[in-house]
Amino acid sequence: MKKRVLLPVFAAFMIFAGADSHEVDAASVDQLTTSAYQYIGTPYVYGGTTTRGFDCSGFTRQVFSDLGISLPRTSGSQYGQGQSVAKGNLQAGDLVFFNTSGAGVSHVGIYIGNQKFIHSQTSRGVSVSNINESYWAKRYIGAKRVANFSTIEVAKAEVKNAQIDFSVYTSRGEVAIQLAKALNLDTSDTNSPFADVKPSAKYAGAVTALSQLGVFSGDEHGKFNPASPITRAQLAKVLVVAFDLQQQGDAPTFTDVPTSHWSSEYVATLASTGITVGKGDGTFAVNDYVTLTHLEAFINRAQQQ
Structure with a gap:
């Protein structure tokens, strides 16, 4: 069954319908980054799904839920959603996946533009990392697009937030x-x-x-x-x-x-x-x-x- 989510009128009326994905009226990139950045500093908790602590997939699920988009609970299940995206074609809002355990998909984050992604990692909790850092580049598996986000505010959002490392600077x-x-x-x-x-x-x-x-x-x-x-x-x-x-x-x-x-x-x-x-x-x-x-x-x- 397709799920239609009503979001504020200024969100672009762009519809994405990939394999195993919901049909949604996507939010803007600015809404996405605002939702994600509000959790900066939340600690990592194994199995965590609340603001007391998130694991990686608990965090991505929460951010997308804030925007009216449902995601499965685990990183492996989230990898089964949406449409595959080449690394060179990443857009803000794409889910990016990594093999950190040596046994396939074990970590997920949200791409926010400018080679950055936001995720809940064991050492720092919810924070921003560069997808091309040695550690993450070696463990990168792929990306999935589960919804299209308005590109109208992409440049604005990248200038405003994606260039800023909120593990260093305060919001x-x-x-x-x-x-x-x-x-x-x-x-x-x-x-x-x-x-x-x-x-x-x-x-x-x-x-x-x-x-x-x-x-x-x-x-x-x-x-x-x-x-x-x-x-x-x-x-x-x-x-x-x-x-x-x-x-x-x-x-x-x-x-x-x-x-x-x-x-x-x-x-x-x-x-x-x-x-x-x-x-x-x-x-x-x-x-x-x-x-x-x-x-x-x-x-x-x-x-x-």
Whole structure:
């Protein structure tokens, strides 16, 4: 039986019907990456199928389920779905398979473009890897396309997310989680005001609590953009508001933060309290993305104020 899934009207009305596949109205690439990236950092758990921990096929199954697409439970069964795709013709959303056990298909991930795929691996949990890295290249078996995703937003999605290693850099969703923990906020309310934060997302309660405190506000489209990175300037504002920080005396100045810059007061507050000392070259690097390591350091210092 063919299953038809209704998704938001801005998703491209593209239909794919391969061997043993469902007929679906596919979501956009941006929806796919947003769904996948929300689970970055979730630990690997053998047999795991929830946000407490995923194994590889539990993760892929969850991401596709978020988009209304059903997948079998195991990597071997998922390999039996859809249409085979040559490695040179991979598109975002294709399932990529590997032999990590020496006994055939034993690992699966989701290709997200630019030679990257997102998966739940034993050593790092849900994370992004390069399909051409020596380890994965040697164990690559093949790929299957179980649904076509709109190519309208492919370039946008690749620029926005696929170039960013979220095992190094933090996403806005992760910032919300870490801040809520540091502030000991009640995260039981998962009905956020943002259109792109589902109640089922692991950061939903944190985002809701922080938005109620005025720490986060949406963009002009009412979105939180949980799978996007956050810049150092943006984080400066978030930290000042979240911890109600006040400037303490004169602050060091940075060559890339003139007084006319929107973040100047927030950066000055962080600098005056010693939460930041800049990059060591006289700049604050306002547009650099925040790493997970720096996020932890900033929050720890802010808690001591």
